[in-house]
Amino acid sequence: METIEQMIQKKAYELGYEKCGIIPISLMEGYAERFQERLQKVPESRAFYQGQQRLVNPLEVYPWAKSVVVLTVPYGKYKIPEEVKGRIAKAYLFDVRIDRSTKEYQNNRALEKYMQKLGLKVETNEKFGVVGMRWAAMEAGVGIIRRNNFLYTESGSWVHLEAWITDREMELKETNNVPQCPKGCNRCMAACPTKSLSDPYTMLPTACISFLTTFGGRNLPQEPLRKSFGECIYGCDICQDACPMNRGKWKGKEEFPNLSGLAPELTPENILNMTEDFYVEKVQSKFFYLSPEELWKWKVDVLNYMRNNYVESYKPLIIKACNNKNEKIREMAKLICNELCLK
Template sequence: MNRLASEIKSTALNMGYEKCGIIKISAMSGYEEKLNERVKRMPETKQFYEKFYRFAHLQDAYPWAKSIVICISEYGKYHVPENLQGLIGKAYLFDSRRDEQSKELQNSLKFEEYMQGMGLKTEAERKFGVTALRWAATKAGLGVARRNNFFYTESGSWIHLEAWLIDKELELIEIPTVKACSEHCNRCVKSCPTASLAQPYTMNPASCISFLTTFGGRDLSHEKCNGQIGGWVYGCDVCQDVCPMNKNRWSGTEEFPALEELSEHISLEKILRMDYAFLEQVIQAKFWYINKEDVWKWKVNAINAMVNNYKEQYKEYIVGACNDSHAKVREMAQWAIKKMNLLV
């Protein structure tokens, strides 16, 4: 069994993964206690975290599962188009989970095929993970979870994690080499624009900018922290950008497939003038945390960003959005005109 575990890891590394570990499924049992601790610290998050408890009892849904293979790939090697910095979170720019052009997805599919070819039964969920990825990676010794809640390896937090359940009991655990956070460092907490990261290792997802600009924020003009969202229209990197453990960890030497071409279509002004067909067919395919039926949120988020960092050139776009085909966009534009006291 040790030989099989070592071969799985060697194959993963040869396919381009930065790290690979294997834990027994029983190692997930402690995850429930951690969830309880988090909910106790912040009771208002209980409903949000309810759906994660299933990760502590994986065999209820997968009685055949014996172990978890957890792999890590780095995306800090990719170049960020200048006009998208501070606009779209970097993890989403280089999200390969559904991007058939990316070598990361191609390698993921090949790796899964390899394990199945070895006679292993596998189960994966590429969109959001078949288990609690950060907890599994921690138990496998692949790195550490830091005070901003992100998982770090030697590459910093600019990494993607993915996991597979397998039907063989294997184990391959590393000893992490990255330093733990200093108890005296509080930069991530202090820098969180909406105070979603209220204390180390704790956050309120409902007020997180990444949540508000994707799944949430359905009534952004009345959102109490809309002003703290700043210029972000999809995601947020603040707590990772300020982290000392991410210093000099971004190389940006490679180009992500088709991103540079797509970036030419994206700016606050272009989003407001963007055709809904383009939003649904092109933008949503890349940034899928906003559903096709909700692509109007791109325009609402763009208006909010314009208000937060207002320039005179934005006026004509905001005024023009008053005639948008979607009521939510018209409402947001009218709110912006009133808030900024724009004469029309």
Template structure:
């Protein structure tokens, strides 16, 4: 094993990463074929994947890159506030990619600095990734991709993947001992409320609840799948929650930095009353898939929840939302009032 690779691996584990692998950039060659398989299986998903094509072209932007350092950081040690559990996906609650107050973010900075101290040039996109991270992690032997399309290690799918490009030729590949999904297991597909998981190892992202409640779903009032969102207002964990391979993998005892102070704000009861400045200052930076001017999207999602779980206690909030300054919120509230005969 290359000495620098050993040093990076040792440092990564010291900093709390679960796993660290290193592959030559040439090992990403099969990713393009797999990428295009997605759109071939589900042609309607092409608009979604067009935005991800930059991951195929990283060598054009970084011609000096010779290796990829791929890392696993688990987040299952954190506790999910009861008021948010089942409403906001755990990955978004425990997102460390841009949250500078988290140990994980600071350790990412420290690891990059360490590689630079070893004389390496580095590049990273912490927010949206610089390469196809699941494929890179698969090639590095850090785990496997299961039938719900998520990457799994011994910690289940409750992990984040992070990749650095470096200008040093190295290789550090593990051999995973994880067993594949049983061929007859279809729990994730049966549980998917919108049939986004249309077959094993494939999905239609445009039908996914996570997509439709975050950066997609701009016209939820006319979205035929909106009635199938269940309890979710931002993201969805269903296909991971029902997976037998995730059984017993969530520890959930540590407090995630600054999450408790949001737990009483981003709730079903309070989102319709959030002040725009509070949203821009405290909520949007964490849940960055929605822009600073998209508080209305949160509120439409909550109105959709209230419509799907209609209760007399929601009448006042729905009725008041007809006076919102956001056109989409007003439209959604008015439509619910008409449907539920709220005067």
């Protein structure tokens, strides 16, 4: 007879999940230790990681938690529209966490219902997770964490992670066939333009482009690192794209719901001209790290992109932005005019 763990795993596979492992909650203790080590190694990251405390001690938030079910959802099968390639990070383009139009979101809801039907009390946080998910996935045998801090399965690092805590003692390890990083490889670190990823498994989140162009981007005009953002507008995939273990893993064959229609609106020029109404209605719910009031951050990110990838056709747009009603947009545009001697 099948155990309850096997029933959950079987259901996950039927729904199309790539991997499904289950670990006792006690295996998250190692994450708490690693977390403290990281704070000591990179003290500047303390303020950032304070916000993650709820992930470190799940038992404080959910005293009834007994196990963690952790799963991967590959997204490398999707086509990347040319208009956004290299400019918006892939995990955000193919974000399925709250996008009800995706099969993956519906699968997440179906799996939760199934576990509840089995009599389990379960809890997840669709947007930001209930536990340190990469750690949980590694402990559950779902994959390995590489030196660039990403979790890899046989699909490379192009996988979303989902997790639930449950009120039942369970354990079922997954299997993976993922080789360790080659000896001496440091390509991800060498590729990181801001040196946020300074050593294996060591990064300063507040210097990471993904942080600075999304929820952390409070004062980009005064951020010296902005000049090294290259083509990144929202998020950064550079340390994953540079990794040989991701070679050949992106298949890019299937259409992601509603993306090919939206992508032409996300060119640098169109973001800079975007109205608040369009942003709130069509963009913000997908790229939810920036709030409905934060279209200005997208525009600041785009101005920075235009500076770093300047072509003559950007000139009138940058000059026009010098009179924008938003102070930060004006500040960025004027700085760029000075830096590039635009008149």
